[in-house]
Amino acid sequence: MKRMITDAGADVRTISHQMMPRALTEFGLVDALDDMIDKSFANGKIACRFEHHNMEERLPQHIEIGLYRIAQELINNIIKHADAKNVEVQLVKREKHCILIVQDNGKGIDQEGKKGIGIQNINSRLHVINGELNLESDSHSGTTAIVRVDLSKPYGNESI
C-alpha cells in the first residue's frame, strides 16, 4: 500500500513536470519551446525547425505559459493527425504583439478538426492571454496556425 502511494506521488510529479517544464519558468519561452520541440520530434519522422526573432526579453509569465501550451497542443495535433513531413515554428515579437506561427505541410484540417478538443483547449488558453488564433488550412499546402497575442494589455481577460 505504501509503495502504491509513493508511486502515485511520483506519477503526479512527472505529470506536473510535463505541465510546467523547468526550462519554462527558469529560462523562458524560447528555451522551453526548443526543448519541447526536440522531445516531440525526437523520433525523427517529422523535421521541425524553430526560429525566433526579437525574443531576448521574457514575456509576462501567464503569456509564456499560454503560448507554450498552445504550441504544445498544435504540435500534438500535427503529430496525431496532419501526416506532415515538415513543421516550422516561428516566434516573433513585434511592437505590441507576440506572434507564434506553427506551420506544417500535412493534409490540412477539415471543419470537424477545427472544432476538436485540441482547438477548444487552445481557445480557452487564448482567452486568458488576450490572444487570437488564425487557422489557414488546405489539403495541398497543409496548415498554418498563427497565434497573435496582444502585449499591450498587461493582464488577460480573466485569471485562472
Next chain:
Amino acid sequence: MGMKAFDIVLADDHEVLIEGLSALINSEENLNVSALASNGEELVKIVKQNLPHLCIVDLDMPRMNGLEASELLLKLYPDIKILILSMHKEKSLLKRIKTLGIKGYVLKTCDKCEFVFAINQILKGKTYFADEINEPFLPEEGKENHLDDSNLKPALLSVREREVIYHLCNGLSNNQIASELHISSKTVDNHRTNIMRKLDVHNVVELVRFCIKNGLING
C-alpha cells in the same frame, strides 16, 4: 611528493554517490577531495572558507540547487572552476550553463575514464562538455547565399503590398487585413499572391523570415 596538487569540493545530496565519487577522485594521484557538501548552501559556505581548485556540483539538490549555487559562486569568484554532474540533458540547460561560465558538464552515466578526463581538462584551464549534450547548435538550415538578389526584391513591392506585409507579419488573417485596409478579402488574397511571387517565398513563415532578414519589418 605526497602532496596532492588539486583540492576538489564535491556537492551532491546522495550520500552513497558522493562517498563513491570521493573515493574515486582520491584514488587519482593528483586529486584530493577536500570537502563534501550535501546542498547548495553548504557548498557556498565551504567554498567561502577555503577556495578549492574545482567544485563538482550536482544540479538537483535541496535548499539551493546546483545552478543557483554555481551562479552565486561565479559572482563571488569569477575564476572559480565548476564541473556539473547531472542526469539532465536539455539543450536549454547546457546553454544556460555555458552562459554562466561553468567550465564543464558530465552526465552521471559517464564512466570513470571520462569523469577523470573532464576533471583534468578543467584543471588545465580547458572546458569539457559531454558529447551527449554537446551537439552543436544547428547551423541555420539552407543558409542563403549572400550574393543572391534578395535585397533587390523588396524594390518590386508596391506601397499597398508593403501595408499588407506589415499586417501579415503582425499575424492578421486575410479578413482582418481586408477590414483594416478597407478593401475586399479577395483583393488581399491577390496582394498576397503577388507578394509571395515577387519575394519568392511560399508561405507565411518564409515571408516573415524574409522580411526580418531584409529589414522590411523591424523585429
